[in-house]
Amino acid sequence: MLSDQQIKTILAESRTIAIVGLSDKPQRDSYRVAEYLQKKGYRIIPVNPTIECVLGERAYPSLREVPEPVDIVDVFRRSEEVPSVVEQALEKRPRLIWLQLGVISPQAAEMAAAAGVPLVMDRCLKVEHGRLLG
Template sequence: MSFENPSREEIKEILASAGNIAVVGLSDNPERTSHMVAKAMQERGYRIIPVNPGKKQILGETCYKSLLDIPEPVDIVNVFRRAEEVIPCAEQAVQIKAKVFWLQLGIVNEQAAQIASEGGVTVIMDRCIKVEDAVLQPRK
């Protein structure tokens, strides 16, 4: 059985109820896609929690070495890593009881999706969270 993303309506509900978004692979370089997407989401009212072991702070928020180090609940784990590097992220998303494991546009890993899904975490792959939020949650 092949993977299928949740419906647009389900994604809209996920975004409407989300508060904390842990961004794995968030760069402090404003030219990088991860930085632009996370900044836009932060400006739209989401709390961004950077996960980058090499940095102390990004976008005014404390960075964590891994998802396991985050001391508060995480609604969405948004991943900016190569597809072959996301399995540990899926395992950690399950461990921290995240609600959603979201792989950004261009990132697909069926094994990671299976790990997260079997752990009770909703999986979204190959979609840009910023685009989905802009389309499904228009702001006035």
């Protein structure tokens, strides 16, 4: 488990966040989190096979199709879908994998730990960013 200081350091040093399951509907949590992160200066990369663009950024159907490195992978998917998302995330070698509130996968946590990539589970990136970095 990462300490607050470790999370704060990663957030402060990161610039690009792939958001898996990002919706183009403004009332959805994923949209609000992505919009907040954009306003805080992060480049967001939407990952959702059902949309083409959101918040001015091109969406990709899967993490494998994202053509650039990402610092953080933020996951808004059902818990049972997370292991396959984390498998793709690990191919990108991010600094951190983040599972949003209510998203819990011990299997994904084990996969990330085995690959040496930290994983935060069942926490909101927007809330934690606000708490740690304002």
